[in-house]
Amino acid sequence: xxxxxxxxxxxxxxxxxxxxxxxxxxxxxxxxxxxxxxxxxxxxxxxxxxxxxxxxxxxxxxxxxxxxxxxxxxxxxxxxxxxxxxxxxxxxxxxxxxxxxxxxxxxxxxxxxxxxxxxxxxxxxxxxxxxxxxxxxxxxxxxxxxxxxxxxxxxxxxxxxxxxxxxxxxxxxxxxxxxxxxxxxxxxxxxxxxxxxxxxxxxxxxxxxxxxxxxxxxxxxxxxxxxxxxxxxxxxxxxxxxxxxxxxxxxxxxxxxxxxxxxxxxxxxxxxxxxxxxxxxxxxxxxxxxxxxxxxxxxxxxxxxxxxxxxxxxxxxxxxxxxxxxxxxxxxxxxxxxxxxxxxxxxxxxxxxxxxxxxxxxxxxxxxxxxxxxxxxxxxxxxxxxxxxxxxxxxxxxxxxxxxx
Ligand SMILES: Cc1cc2nc3c(=O)[nH]c(=O)nc-3n(C[C@H](O)[C@H](O)[C@H](O)COP(=O)(O)OP(=O)(O)OC[C@H]3O[C@@H](n4cnc5c(N)ncnc54)[C@H](O)[C@@H]3O)c2cc1C
Numbered sequence: 001x002x003x004x005x006x007x008x009x010x011x012x013x014x015x016x017x018x019x020x021x022x023x024x025x026x027x028x029x030x031x032x033x034x035x036x037x038x039x040x041x042x043x044x045x046x047x048x049x050x051x052x053x054x055x056x057x058x059x060x061x062x063x064x065x066x067x068x069x070x071x072x073x074x075x076x077x078x079x080x081x082x083x084x085x086x087x088x089x090x091x092x093x094x095x096x097x098x099x100x101x102x103x104x105x106x107x108x109x110x111x112x113x114x115x116x117x118x119x120x121x122x123x124x125x126x127x128x129x130x131x132x133x134x135x136x137x138x139x140x141x142x143x144x145x146x147x148x149x150x151x152x153x154x155x156x157x158x159x160x161x162x163x164x165x166x167x168x169x170x171x172x173x174x175x176x177x178x179x180x181x182x183x184x185x186x187x188x189x190x191x192x193x194x195x196x197x198x199x200x201x202x203x204x205x206x207x208x209x210x211x212x213x214x215x216x217x218x219x220x221x222x223x224x225x226x227x228x229x230x231x232x233x234x235x236x237x238x239x240x241x242x243x244x245x246x247x248x249x250x251x252x253x254x255x256x257x258x259x260x261x262x263x264x265x266x267x268x269x270x271x272x273x274x275x276x277x278x279x280x281x282x283x284x285x286x287x288x289x290x291x292x293x294x295x296x297x298x299x300x301x302x303x304x305x306x307x308x309x310x311x312x313x314x315x316x317x318x319x320x321x322x323x324x325x326x327x328x329x330x331x332x333x334x335x336x337x338x339x340x341x342x343x344x345x346x347x348x349x350x351x352x353x354x355x356x357x358x359x360x361x362x363x364x365x366x367x368x369x370x371x372x373x374x375x376x377x378x379x380x381x382x383x384x385x386x387x388x389x390x391x392x393x394x395x396x397x398x399x400x401x402x403x404x405x
Pocket of ligand 1: 021023024025044052054056058131132161162164269271272296303307
């Protein structure tokens, strides 16, 4: 590491496991560890409660993971919308709907992540906020801690869960995601949006100027809806238009939904590192989870389920490493295999679906009745959607993985 001048308020500490980042991935890992009686600390650069630029949609299986973590009751107390349907809408207005067996939620990230924080602290975990981590500290090849302008921390296992632009990707790592491995997205909140097809429906609009992406209008929480656009960064670059212009154009096309509505707060944009980017998600002493590992669904832009899922797996792996006296190669391989099975493989299938849909959109094939019928059948089949609950599939998958929260 490069040496940093110590600051007067520098905090030095250590724990058996230290987690960089208090988002869904970091707190999921932390809750698993704290509940196992492991000395664990989560360090975050922000002061909580904090916002996170997001669409705020939790799939029904993400809600189930919250329950497994013991955080559902905390989150349930926050204002949220219950989502029981989703719709895919095509440029000619063709609308295909599906309903969920178990509902998902819309909940602000300020509330969701703070509920996870409270659950983590109640389980005995230590939370250190307002301390940015600038780099990992290594002893030879092995990660032994991290440091920042006002923090120096050592641990037997480090979990990097610090989202897009993670310190885990800095040299000697591969660097942040770009091109086809990156999504770009802009979002804002609106009060008073109309929902002609039902208040609990997440609408996804596949549109000509949002190739390899879509625009969304999500159900309102206390009268306020999350609205935005998302597309793959390589397609965005080819478009040659600003993200903000694409969002303006999207809002203008759906002006009927926004009649009498008013914008709340400011427009925000952020990046989404897409799966399955072939980057290592472990190193000696290190596990990487959530956006830091590039686990966002390339088709839907969904990443909270992936953050919770990989966070749980990272927590279980770190727990076993502490008990075994170190993060050896077999535990690292187990974590890598689990992430590849639960997130990598289904993300690859989702990228194939995205490519097929892109051909349908470019050829305007959705106007043909047989294609519409195929789209309807594909959309309503849950089998391709790994983040939506299908109790039968879930039981089969967890029986195969042996990994449980
Ligand atoms: C516009 C947009 C819309 C989205 N919509 C959805 C959606 O509707 N549903 C969905 O499932 N997903 C959505 N996503 C993706 C989702 O937001 C992420 O996948 C999810 O937040 C990943 O969680 P995480 O815990 O890995 O990282 P994050 O939530 O990014 O948390 C990382 C944490 O690390 C902290 N941190 C970062 N750097 C440092 C540092 N150097 N030192 C210390 N702390 C640090 C941050 O303060 C933060 O608390 C969207 C993303 C965007 C950008």
